[in-house]
Amino acid sequence: MKVRIFKPAKTAMQSGMGNTHEWVLEPEPSPKQVDPLMGWTSSRDTMEQVKLHFATLEEAKAHAEKNGWQYTVEQPHARPVRPKAYADNFAYTRVGRWTH
Template identity: 45%
Template sequence: MKKAKIYKPSKTAMQSGIKKFDKWIIEFITEKPGINPLMGWESSTDTSSELKLEFSSKELAIEYAKKNKINFELIEPKIRKIVKKSYADNFTK
């Protein structure tokens, strides 16, 4: 049976906006990747590890995994706490 993780990608440190990070992703996990004897790279004969399926909501991703009998691990995103600051706060303390 296939194993996968369902997560919402986070933005990198080089990005300021969050526009492209509203999708949920199913990424398949390979059990035992092998070593390529010629180059020494990590490789696998399971091509599903190269797939990343995008969904518009968490519920759709979970429904897809259950429908296709995929064991999954749900990774909830951490909520960012936004503290509003004012320039005047620098001088009032």
């Protein structure tokens, strides 16, 4: 079975970095089938519903190797943090004009 190991990105609904510190191991998506009666898409693979969380990348790799799974690691993208302060809105060196 093929699995992927990654760090989830922050959602668009939050400004903080919550739920982005653990590594997630999840199986690669399998091909879907169309139910002939209802037309719904489905899959017989129940492992698609499993997501395992690990504190470190090494723990996730060790778990995949112990179970004999082939894994791919997706490294997280570095996010630049720009320090900001409320006083910067009123600085004399501000590029744009400040008006109400």
